[in-house]
Amino acid sequence: MKKHILEVDGIQKKYNERVILSDVYLKCETSQIIGLLGRNGSGKSTLLKIIFGIVRASNKCIRIDSVSKNNENNVSNEVSYLSQEQFIPNHLSVKKAIALSIDKQKIKFFYEDEFIQSILNKRISHLSGGELRYLEIKIVLFNPSKFVLLDEPYNGLSPIMIDKVNELIKVNSQNRGIVITDHNYKNVIKISTQVILIKEGKTHYIRNNAELVTKGYLVDLELL
Numbered sequence: 001m002k003k004h005i006l007e008v009d010g011i012q013k014k015y016n017e018r019v020i021l022s023d024v025y026l027k028c029e030t031s032q033i034i035g036l037l038g039r040n041g042s043g044k045s046t047l048l049k050i051i052f053g054i055v056r057a058s059n060k061c062i063r064i065d066s067v068s069k070n071n072e073n074n075v076s077n078e079v080s081y082l083s084q085e086q087f088i089p090n091h092l093s094v095k096k097a098i099a100l101s102i103d104k105q106k107i108k109f110f111y112e113d114e115f116i117q118s119i120l121n122k123r124i125s126h127l128s129g130g131e132l133r134y135l136e137i138k139i140v141l142f143n144p145s146k147f148v149l150l151d152e153p154y155n156g157l158s159p160i161m162i163d164k165v166n167e168l169i170k171v172n173s174q175n176r177g178i179v180i181t182d183h184n185y186k187n188v189i190k191i192s193t194q195v196i197l198i199k200e201g202k203t204h205y206i207r208n209n210a211e212l213v214t215k216g217y218l219v220d221l222e223l224l
Contacts, residue, residue, distance in 0.1 A: 005066070006146070007063045011060050033194075034192060037206075077145070080147070081149045089124065093123050150178065153169075
C-alpha cells in the first residue's frame with residue numbers, strides 16, 4: 001500500500017486583528033490518527049477549514065505527497081471533511097442520502113451495519129442528533145480520499161455510538177490519514193496515534209499525556 005503524506009506549514013490567520021493561528025506545523029501520514037486539542041477558540045476548527053479550502057489564510061503552505069495545494073480552492077478529491085454543521089438536507093430519505101453520497105459498488109457494504117439498517121426507512125428530518133451524526137461520519141469515511149478531517153464527530157453520540165465510531169475510524173486509518181478534533185478530549189487522546197496541542201496560535205507535538213498538564217491544557221492527569 002502506498003503511503004500518503006499531508007503537510008501543513010506556515011499558516012497565519014487573524015480575525016479582526018486577533019491572531020488565531022501564527023506558527024502551525026502539522027504532518028499526517030497514512031495509518032496515522034492525529035488528535036488535535038486546544039481550548040475553545042484556539043483555532044482547531046479554523047485550521048481544518050483552511051486545510052480543506054473553505055476558509056482563506058493570508059499565509060499557508062499545504063502539500064499532499066510533496067505537491068503544493070496552495071493555489072487549489074478544492075481538495076475534496078484527496079481530502080474528506082466532516083464539519084460541525086449538518087450537511088445532509090432534511091428533506092431527503094436516509095436511502096436517498098446514501099445513494100447520492102456512496103459509490104454504487106459500495107452501497108451494499110455500507111448497508112452491512114446494524115445501526116444503518118435500523119434507520120434505512122427513515123427521513124433525515126426524523127433522525128435523532130446521534131443517528132444523523134453517525135450517518136454523516138460513515139458517509140464521510142466512505143469517501144475514497146487520502147485524508148479525512150473530522151470536526152466534533154462525537155457531538156450528540158451515546159457512549160455505545162462513540163465506540164462504534166472509534167472502530168470505524170481505526171479501520172479507515174489503515175489506508176488513509178485522519179485528523180480529529182473534539183471537545184471529548186478523552187476519546188481523542190484514546191484513539192490518536194499522535195496528539196497535537198494548539199496553544200496561543202502554535203502547534204505543540206505532545207510526546208506523553210503529562211505534557212498536557214505542563215502546557216496547561218489539563219489541570220491533572222486524573223482527568224484522563
